[in-house]
Amino acid sequence: MEPVDHFRGFLKKNGLAFTSARAAILKGIVASRGHFDADALHEQLKRVGESLSCATVYRTLPLFVQSGIIKETLRSKGRARYEPAWGLEHHDHLECVACGRIIEFRDDELERLQDKVCQRHSFRPVEHRLGIRGYCSECGKKGT
Amino acid sequence: MEPVDHFRGFLKKNGLAFTSARAAILKGIVASRGHFDADALHEQLKRVGESLSCATVYRTLPLFVQSGIIKETLRSKGRARYEPAWGLEHHDHLECVACGRIIEFRDDELERLQDKVCQRHSFRPVEHRLGIRGYCSECGKKGT
DNA sequence: TTGCCTGCAAACTCTTTGCATTTCC
DNA sequence: GGAAATGCAAAGAGTTTGCAGGCAA
Numbered sequence: 001m002e003p004v005d006h007f008r009g010f011l012k013k014n015g016l017a018f019t020s021a022r023a024a025i026l027k028g029i030v031a032s033r034g035h036f037d038a039d040a041l042h043e044q045l046k047r048v049g050e051s052l053s054c055a056t057v058y059r060t061l062p063l064f065v066q067s068g069i070i071k072e073t074l075r076s077k078g079r080a081r082y083e084p085a086w087g088l089e090h091h092d093h094l095e096c097v098a099c100g101r102i103i104e105f106r107d108d109e110l111e112r113l114q115d116k117v118c119q120r121h122s123f124r125p126v127e128h129r130l131g132i133r134g135y136c137s138e139c140g141k142k143g144t
Numbered sequence: 145m146e147p148v149d150h151f152r153g154f155l156k157k158n159g160l161a162f163t164s165a166r167a168a169i170l171k172g173i174v175a176s177r178g179h180f181d182a183d184a185l186h187e188q189l190k191r192v193g194e195s196l197s198c199a200t201v202y203r204t205l206p207l208f209v210q211s212g213i214i215k216e217t218l219r220s221k222g223r224a225r226y227e228p229a230w231g232l233e234h235h236d237h238l239e240c241v242a243c244g245r246i247i248e249f250r251d252d253e254l255e256r257l258q259d260k261v262c263q264r265h266s267f268r269p270v271e272h273r274l275g276i277r278g279y280c281s282e283c284g285k286k287g288t
Numbered sequence: 289t290t291g292c293c294t295g296c297a298a299a300c301t302c303t304t305t306g307c308a309t310t311t312c313c
Numbered sequence: 314g315g316a317a318a319t320g321c322a323a324a325g326a327g328t329t330t331g332c333a334g335g336c337a338a
Contacts, residue, residue: 121280
């Protein structure tokens, strides 16, 4: 199933309308393969000729989160950031403090270990975020 | 060495002054054993009779981070949160989405595994944050 | 004395909200 | 037609900054 179909279903189920603005935002999300924030998404849509107010973007993003199309990731400089979640497995992030590059990775053993920690504390996990900040291979070569 | 001595050394080394405001903030940090945010710290200091502007708190916190007295942790509701880092081993967090309780834990194997992931990507880690959100044992009992 | 510090208030950034109007079903 | 969605602009929260005066070294 395509994201758009899933999203239409989600809207219908909740008595919400599939509007042109929402269609545009979804297109923007799909186009920006990777991480983005509200402002970047808004800018991108403007570039493509879609004119939406940023209020609409902010009002709509939670719908995409709820429907599972995207998810919030670590905030950066006070901005909420998102990434596509549709059809993707969970993964964690390496974030380069020098160039800002984000490297995604997944490690099953790491996941299992986290579950063990939760069990040990009788904690029922809903979600987790692991972010490792440091220097990527490129920036690491250059020094410091 | 006491935190205050370490901090004085840090200031001296950087040509900065050890002022009464900074002393008060340090006392506040030490007193609030655990997590806090700028606002909570400011409130606590007011309660003890110290009158500082919040601008000073905001301006001073980065000094404590740089000196290693505290460190930033996961943000919550748009607020930067901090915790003491002086003399404490690194640890990670379980955060209850129901009651807000934060449980700290440390798992050496988890740490090692993270290093392995970094090696695999030729990534030199500086710091990492692992936050697991879910329901603590208390809230888990009550339902949902 | 020479800067660094501070308080105050205004500015800023990201995000949310109220209201009148438009769009969807 | 009626509920829901939108744009606009103004409000909010948390945080930062400019400036004039105050303190540490």
